[in-house]
Amino acid sequence: MPRIGAIFQPSFPPERLRAAVEAAESAGVPELWLWEDCFRESAFATAAAALAWTEHLKVGIGIAPMPLRNVALTAMEIATIERMFPGRLLPGVGHGVLDWMGQVGARVASPLTLMREYVPALRALLAGEEVTTSGRYVKLDRVKLDWPPAVAPRILAAGEGPKTLHLTGEVADGTIIPGGASAERIAESAAVVRAGRAAAGRDGDSEVIVFVLAAFGGDEARERALADLRHWDATADPGRIAAGSVDDVVATIRRYEEAGADAVILQPTGDEPDLEGFYGKVGEVVRAAAA
Incomplete structure (x- = not known):
């Protein structure tokens, strides 16, 4: 049988989140997934809160839009949460809805190129590596996390x-x-x-x-x-x-x-x-x- 989980949709306001995550953990739901839809709840703030309110629940991010977030910042967010709540974060990234990316001036001409540059850089940073790269969208000059996670989480892409x-x-x-x-x-x-x-x-x-x-x-x-x-x-x-x-x-x-x-x-x-x-x-x- 596959893993089974549930989603907290951001069509519900942030103040509903705590009751939702506590209900999910109490019911024995193994995973609760969050979205970073524009212009609603942010992914990493809600994930950190959900993890802090629970003991066993894993929290997925499905997804954080890559155009909105510099890859170094995303690595810092994931590493911080992973170190505080080891093994309980399931981070995912994706193109984001292109119209929304356009609204904030973040739409890229080639979402595939961005993913090809972004995901390997993110995985390398979380593995504790020093990364230098000069791609079309991802540009890093000797970037290395001071606090990488002890075990890098698996990075998912939508x-x-x-x-x-x-x-x-x-x-x-x-x-x-x-x-x-x-x-x-x-x-x-x-x-x-x-x-x-x-x-x-x-x-x-x-x-x-x-x-x-x-x-x-x-x-x-x-x-x-x-x-x-x-x-x-x-x-x-x-x-x-x-x-x-x-x-x-x-x-x-x-x-x-x-x-x-x-x-x-x-x-x-x-x-x-x-x-x-x-x-x-x-x-x-x-x-x-x-x-």
């Missing part, structure tokens, strides 16, 4: 299109695939990620993490989840959500597992009426899947 997915396999330790993808699409995407890793001559597997929109309950819950998905994709079909009973959601997770997902992270709708209850249900899913 992707949807085939070029980006291939590149995540080449340069990252795992790939985050945003919500809305069908199991069939995940199978195709996982193959592209594996091909990228093989092309780069890297050993081992590249983890595939999938976000899946979820709602618990009857027809109303299904319609709410489908409406949320169709807000972004008007043609989306019900096979791309996990909705219904705990057993129904477990069955959906198994489909994504068969397609190649190593982790399935359940995403509440933006108008989830009982957010803490949602995390309670995710905890039930974790236990049912392990039974």
Whole structure:
């Protein structure tokens, strides 16, 4: 069975976060993921708070936009949190929504070039190396962290299109695939990620993490989840959500597992009426899947 976690969407305000993370830990949810959507909560501030409020919960960042953040600053943020809460941060980076990047003057002409330069530099800095590079976007002159983590965390990168997915396999330790993808699409995407890793001559597997929109309950819950998905994709079909009973959601997770997902992270709708209850249900899913 893949790893199972949940998401705290930034459609909910920051003051809702503490109750959410405490509900997730209490319910036995292993991982809670955060987003850095513009112009809502910042990723690293919320991650540090969530880790400080809990004892065992792992916190994922899915994702922090690379154009918004100098790579040295991102390395400093990750290293600081990793040293304070060893082994509990799951950091992810990505292109960010291009329109949002344009709004803040950070949009780059070639997001693929940025990822190709950024992720290796980030991984090297977190490994304690001194980095000098002069790329199109990433420029570092003898930069070395004073406080690198004792063990560098795996760096994840988000992707949807085939070029980006291939590149995540080449340069990252795992790939985050945003919500809305069908199991069939995940199978195709996982193959592209594996091909990228093989092309780069890297050993081992590249983890595939999938976000899946979820709602618990009857027809109303299904319609709410489908409406949320169709807000972004008007043609989306019900096979791309996990909705219904705990057993129904477990069955959906198994489909994504068969397609190649190593982790399935359940995403509440933006108008989830009982957010803490949602995390309670995710905890039930974790236990049912392990039974």
